[in-house]
Amino acid sequence: MIGPDRACGRCEGAIPQAAGIGLRFAHHRALLDALPPIGWVEVHSENYLSGPALETLEAVRCRYPVSLHCVGLSLGSAQGIDADHLERIATLCARIEPGLVSEHLAWGRVDHAFLADLLPLPLTEESLAVVAANIARMQDRLRRPVLIENPSTYVQFAHTTIPETEFLTHLVARTGCGLICDINNIVVSATNHGWDAQRYLQALPAAAIGEYHLAGHGPVSAVLEGEASSGMLLDTHDRPVAESVWSLFADALRILGPRPALIEWDADLPALAVLLGQADRAAHHLQAVSAQGFDVQPA
Amino acid sequence: MSSLLEQQRALCRALLAMPGTAEAAALRIDGLDQPGHARLAIYRNTVIATITDALRLGFPAVLRLVGEAYFNRMAAQFIAISPPDRADLHLYGEGFADFLQAALPDTRLEYLGDVARLEFAVVQALHAxxxxxxxxxxxxxxxxxxxxxxxxxxxxxxxxxxxxxxxxxxxxxxxxxxxxxxxxxxxxxxxxxxxxxxxxxxxxxxxxxxxxxxxxxxxxxxxxxxxxxxxxxxxxxxxxxxxxxxxxxxxxxxxxxxxx
The missing domain is CATH 3.90.930 (Outer Surface Protein A; domain 3)
Known part of the structure; x- marks a missing residue:
């Protein structure tokens, strides 16, 4: 809940087992004016590396625990991660003192071209070695374990040899990282590739899960017509959390246990109140399972 | 099968290639079937839209001067030849002014490149x-x-x-x-x-x-x-x-x- 003002002393930084919201520029003013009683906020680190937004984030950090969600370290890059970018993230961490730091099982950078997307990897032994080494480097520099998020994907490579849940489990074992269980991404990828979402949840290492993500999705047909994309889902973050995602979230709480849960909404942003309403719904789910006394705790 | 690095280079070329060109049609990614290649358009859309958004934020006056359609077309061409080199997209756009000036079809907006130069200086000053x-x-x-x-x-x-x-x-x-x-x-x-x-x-x-x-x-x-x-x-x-x-x-x- 809301802590002290930074002017008098920064609030507690640990991310509570409560609902939080993804904070975007359009909601900065509304959040700081209203100071709604949400548990925590998460921002995309790359949007706060410099300029006026960084000063706003410091003001936000006075009142709320902050989670830094990175989107640009490209942990799947065969060439390793960009040392300069890692330094900028480390500087931001030192300044903000986040409760959690996270990244994705994805890549976006090769030969100095940054593609600004979370691109898919073939899940092979070679990729496992690459991603594990990059996570280790990130954790060494930040001097803390980080959480790695399962991605939404639209293609699968024929030479993939390791199922995604097994790949994530290996990363946890090799690096000591934790995981973000992105429920929306599971629904999107399971729909796109014909996976069983329940089995996916059951195959995740429960003790490593440190956070849930919840978001909205839409049909791929909105951006790509044709047979190749028929029936596929797109991870849009531009609408309320889908009912299928709420339903799988309830299953995840039962199977994996309660954790901090985040509402992500990145495009076509609604009024802050709408986002807070979604966070309320997530909080009710968390309270319901907490009341039942679930006892698996994060690592 | 190519190495992960070779595959990432091929994917990068495929995502930045202008659709409909011979180069785009010739690209083949190991491990992807025909529908998989078609689905790369989903990633391409996100790549171009996200980076174009960064240019729109950095060059709002250029955007208003030339309009959405022309701006988006110019952005896609610029991104293909000069993609961002760092994850902090706020500072993306070095060279966009020269690109616009060279790409202008006539002299009606001969000052466009200079407006873009000013906008990029403002962005750099803001994030300095x-x-x-x-x-x-x-x-x-x-x-x-x-x-x-x-x-x-x-x-x-x-x-x-x-x-x-x-x-x-x-x-x-x-x-x-x-x-x-x-x-x-x-x-x-x-x-x-x-x-x-x-x-x-x-x-x-x-x-x-x-x-x-x-x-x-x-x-x-x-x-x-x-x-x-x-x-x-x-x-x-x-x-x-x-x-x-x-x-x-x-x-x-x-x-x-x-x-x-």
């Missing part, structure tokens, strides 16, 4: 490292005998621009709130061929764009190039020099580099 500028008191405290040998360096937020067209007036008018005043300002613009010299600074988070005359600009440029103060003074009339240097220091143009 906040460091203390050299102030008048520090300079005044130096022994007078040493002041002439003083060399200065550019403050990270300072950008000096010598433009061939009056881009500042265009930028101000285009980004003004919509209304009669804006329409009048736009109608009165005669930017083409009217050169101007600007200094863009960031004063405690507020961007200021200052017009300099030829002497002031040459003086500022000589100082940021690291010429000793005594030599830089050759660029400006003696009666203006003290006042101009005081103005530069007040605006936070410099940091001290080498003191004699």
């Amino acid at each position: 490292e906040r460091v203390a500028a050299l102030d008048i008191a520090t300079l005044a405290a130096m022994p007078p005998a040493h002041q002439g040998d003083l060399r200065l360096a550019r403050h990270p937020a300072l950008h000096l621009l010598a433009l061939g067209n009056a881009a500042h007036a265009v930028w101000s008018a285009v980004l003004a709130p919509e209304g009669e005043a804006r329409e009048r300002a736009l109608a009165a613009l005669r930017p083409s061929g009217r050169s101007e010299r600007l200094a863009v600074v960031n004063r405690a988070g507020a961007i200021e764009i200052l017009s300099l005359d030829a002497e002031e600009f040459a003086f500022a440029q000589a100082l940021v190039e690291g010429r000793p103060l005594i030599q830089a003074l050759d660029c400006i009339a003696e009666e203006k020099s003290a006042q101009t240097l005081a103005f530069f220091l007040l605006q936070g143009f410099f940091v001290a580099r080498i003191s004699a």
